[in-house]
Amino acid sequence: MSVLSDRDLIQRARRGDADAFGELVTRHQVSVFNVCYRILHERTEAEDMAQETFLRAHDRLDQFDDERPFGPWIRRVAANVCLNHLESQRVTAQLDEERDADESQRPETQAEVREQSEQIRGALAALPAQYRVVVELRHFQELSYDEIAAELNIPLSDVKSHLFRARKLLAEKLHALDR
Amino acid sequence: MHLTDEQLNEYLDDEADDRILIETHIAACMDCAARLSALQALFAEIESLPEVEPPHSIAARFSPSRSLPAALPRSLTLTVILQAALAAATIIIAAPFVLQFISPRLSNLSAPSFTEMFIQVQTQWAMLLDALSTFHLPTLPEIPMLEFSSIFMLLAVVGASLLWLVGNGLLLRNQIK
Numbered sequence: 254m255s256v257l258s259d260r261d262l263i264q265r266a267r268r269g270d271a272d273a274f275g276e277l278v279t280r281h282q283v284s285v286f287n288v289c290y291r292i293l294h295e296r297t298e299a300e301d302m303a304q305e306t307f308l309r310a311h312d313r314l315d316q317f318d319d320e321r322p323f324g325p326w327i328r329r330v331a332a333n334v335c336l337n338h339l340e341s342q343r344v345t346a347q348l349d350e351e352r353d354a355d356e357s358q359r360p361e362t363q364a365e366v367r368e369q370s371e372q373i374r375g376a377l378a379a380l381p382a383q384y385r386v387v388v389e390l391r392h393f394q395e396l397s398y399d400e401i402a403a404e405l406n407i408p409l410s411d412v413k414s415h416l417f418r419a420r421k422l423l424a425e426k427l428h429a430l431d432r
Numbered sequence: 433m434h435l436t437d438e439q440l441n442e443y444l445d446d447e448a449d450d451r452i453l454i455e456t457h458i459a460a461c462m463d464c465a466a467r468l469s470a471l472q473a474l475f476a477e478i479e480s481l482p483e484v485e486p487p488h489s490i491a492a493r494f495s496p497s498r499s500l501p502a503a504l505p506r507s508l509t510l511t512v513i514l515q516a517a518l519a520a521a522t523i524i525i526a527a528p529f530v531l532q533f534i535s536p537r538l539s540n541l542s543a544p545s546f547t548e549m550f551i552q553v554q555t556q557w558a559m560l561l562d563a564l565s566t567f568h569l570p571t572l573p574e575i576p577m578l579e580f581s582s583i584f585m586l587l588a589v590v591g592a593s594l595l596w597l598v599g600n601g602l603l604l605r606n607q608i609k
Contacts (some may be wrong), residue, residue: 278491286486296487303490373481391445392478398447417441424474 259323267314274314278307281324285331291393292335292385294378302338306331328394329404332386336405339382376426383407384419391416435464440471511599518592529569 257265257273259280265273285306289299310317310330317326377385383405390396390404398416402409435457442448458465537556 275491279489282486282490283483286490287483290484291481300486300488300490300493303486304493307490369477370481373478377478388478392475393481398445413438413441416445417437420441420471420474421437423478424470427474427477 260319263314263317263319263323266311274307274311277323281327282307284324285327288328288331288389288393289335291374291377292332292339292382292389294374298338302335303331305338306334309334325394329390329396332389332394333404336382336386339385372427373423376423379426380419380422383411384415384422387412387415388419388423434461435467437467440464440468443468444471444475508599508602511595511602515595515599518595 257276259277262273262277266277282303286299286303289302289306290296293299293302306327310327313330317323377388380388386405387401390401391398396404398409398412401412401416405412407415435454439448439450439454443451443454448454458468
């Protein structure tokens with residue numbers, strides 16, 4: 254099974270081969286989980302959304318163009334799943350800020366945020382949902398502005414403003430923590 | 433006149449139309465060069481975020497029951513066909529015996545009262561017990577009777593049981609996993 258390409262596995266999965274789809278999940282679960290974790294900043298939630306991503310991908314396998322690589326596609330699906338999840342929860346930037354402020358008062362969290370990666374994760378988690386997803390698609394999935402606009406079905410001007418504001422907020426947050 | 437944040441962002445994202453203009457300006461302007469450098473450092477910081485392993489395997493959480501095989505594998509299909517053929521052969525062989533035993537009783541049936549029916553059931557039960565004590569299988573000349581040794585019969589029963597187990601094991605393999 255491991256010698257098969259993603260394309261072979263997709264074709265088998267389309268014919269109902271559960272093991273082939275299981276192998277696809279095994280291959281891409283780390284990258285998909287990380288997309289979800291960067292956006293959601295909560296491990297259990299990230300696991301649930303990663304699973305949801307694969308279930309959704311399974312339902313849409315027939316629509317997938319297997320001339321394209323599977324990895325970038327499933328990661329974009331994951332970003333959308335997380336965005337929908339955040340929007341359905343109506344998580345606002347204000348709530349995130351409040352949560353962040355609460356966490357910064359806990360001694361164990363203060364210890365964790367000394368780690369640089371935790372600082373970045375914390376700063377990302379404090380961004381509004383739309384900003385987080387745009388940062389994810391630009392910095393981690395390396396999509397162009399046009400591709401992000403198409404993926405999220407938003408105007409190009411919104412992509413730019415979300416991205417630039419997100420970076421400004423991240424810089425402020427990270428530099429404030431450095432001080 | 434300095435470069436805007438938008439220009440610097442677009443330049444680093446490879447989305448700027450006026451790249452040469454921006455590069456010329458940066459070469460001459462220390463402030464804009466510093467802003468570009470800070471933005472570049474932020475990009476590097478964001479992208480330095482390491483990947484982490486999920487706490488639990490998502491593949492293990494993923495339920496394959498949503499995607500049961502559309503077509504049964506050939507080995508399983510053959511097992512199912514063999515089981516069906518064995519069941520059909522058993523019915524065909526058993527049918528004459530069953531018919532011979534119940535047909536005389538069916539022809540005498542009428543619509544009795546409850547008491548009569550109760551008495552009849554009791555009578556039939558007593559007759560059945562009598563009949564069973566003296567029952568002998570009728571000889572059917574058209575069916576060749578084969579002599580089977582007890583070891584052969586034992587092997588046949590064990591073989592049939594294994595076949596049944598393998599067949600059902602294959603059918604239920606997705607639920608067992």
